Amino acid sequence: MGIDHGVEDSVQWILQPRGGPAKRGPRNFDHSVRKGIRLADYEHVLGSYGELLNRIFPDGVARLWGATPAAVPWNAKAAAIRDQKVGDEVLFYAEGRFIAKARILGLVHSTELAAAVWGADEDQKTWEHIVALGDVVEIDVPAAPLLTRLINRPDLRSLTRIPADVRQQHLPLLNSLLDEMTPQADPQPSGTKPTAPVPGMRRDELLRALGTLDADTSDEQRTRDASLTFLWALGRLLSGQSGPAPRDVYAKEVGPLLLDFGVQNVEFALEYAFRPLQDSGLWRTEGTGDGAVMGLRQEVTRILQRPLARAEAVGLLCRSYFPDVDQEALLERVGLAGFANAEGAVDGAIGEPSNGEASSASGRRRQVNGSRPDRDPHLAEQIKLLYKHKCQVCGKRLETRFGHYSEAAHIQGVGRPHEGPDTLSNMLCLCPNHHVQFDKLFFYIDEEWNVRRSSDEEVLGALIRHSRHVIDEACVEYHRGLCGRSRY
Known part of the structure; x- marks a missing residue:
């Protein structure tokens, strides 16, 4: 039971109240969503879901959120619990604002696991309808403009499912609210090497860092390695794999890219490919040796949730570091085929081959259904x-x-x-x-x-x-x- 990277048009919104300071919401959110729980600590209550959760979270740290059973079987909460699915996007709501977003990677129904993680509420109910979440992007945008259009009220009082077609209709509004969340930067002299961004980094800081990866080195090949690594990570982000990757996955997937696009000593390149990104504050590496995990920093993934920032990042990297490369082939390899032209990938999901098959994270291929946007x-x-x-x-x-x-x-x-x-x-x-x-x-x-x-x-x-x-x-x-x- 894993995430289906099919067409984006099928993704629903699950609007999830976190609960106010007077309740357990903030504490539970920090415990099991922001920090995540160690699966090894709950092995005795995982039961038949142990294999699923360990497959979803190979680093052993799971991001979970739960809902108590609905009071009646026909209300909005009951419908949301019943009809939510893997691949849907959860929007967390608290005190008039949307505070985080994440994709559902798995569904679990376990009273024992919920009680062990969160205990029980005042009615002795526990949050047994559990969603396993992908990388959590924390945001801070007013919820009223979107809620008013979605549910005809400015606040959210219950778990609510928004169908895929309605989400598609209102996704531009959420994107515009996200764009307003990050202020524009003061101009800086061109060509200067940026310092490592701090939490709250801006879109222009990200672009300046990508545009000056070679400011401190004459090794152009190394810079191309870093650019390939960033494009690979962006492709993972858009396919729903936004969390850090284990070192063996990084080596398995980035190694062939480096080899096919001009790197001779792949083993050496893998060791240093991400260093310019890390020096610029765009990359994080946690742990050491074979147990290390690595990927884009959360601040970077938050910015790249916005369509304009994604387009600018891909366009800048292709122009700056790959002028002599078949860019269409490159972008298809990293799962970003739609960025190779202004029209986009209208007949399939991003990065999927035109023959109707798509590559999964494991390398197996599966059939996909395409869709073409309605045009007047x-x-x-x-x-x-x-x-x-x-x-x-x-x-x-x-x-x-x-x-x-x-x-x-x-x-x-x-x-x-x-x-x-x-x-x-x-x-x-x-x-x-x-x-x-x-x-x-x-x-x-x-x-x-x-x-x-x-x-x-x-x-x-x-x-x-x-x-x-x-x-x-x-x-x-x-x-x-x-x-x-x-x-x-």
């Missing part, structure tokens, strides 16, 4: 008619026997992993050639609405804009980040 064909016709089929880059109209031809291009792709809006403000009217070049990240649009070549920033011209066409600057910024041309 009327919007495409509107943008073409507004510009009378003239390309907004070159100004040319392609004539056909019966009229003219042009194509509508989404600026921030609506497919995974981009999840852009299907709106007129997120569209351009382009000729076929410039549509392909835009999707393949050959050029981008700068802050002054100039069209620039991604490789060297040469100005190719000014974007043609109609007075009635308001372009979403956030979508333009996203595409610019995907091209590796963010300003930080």
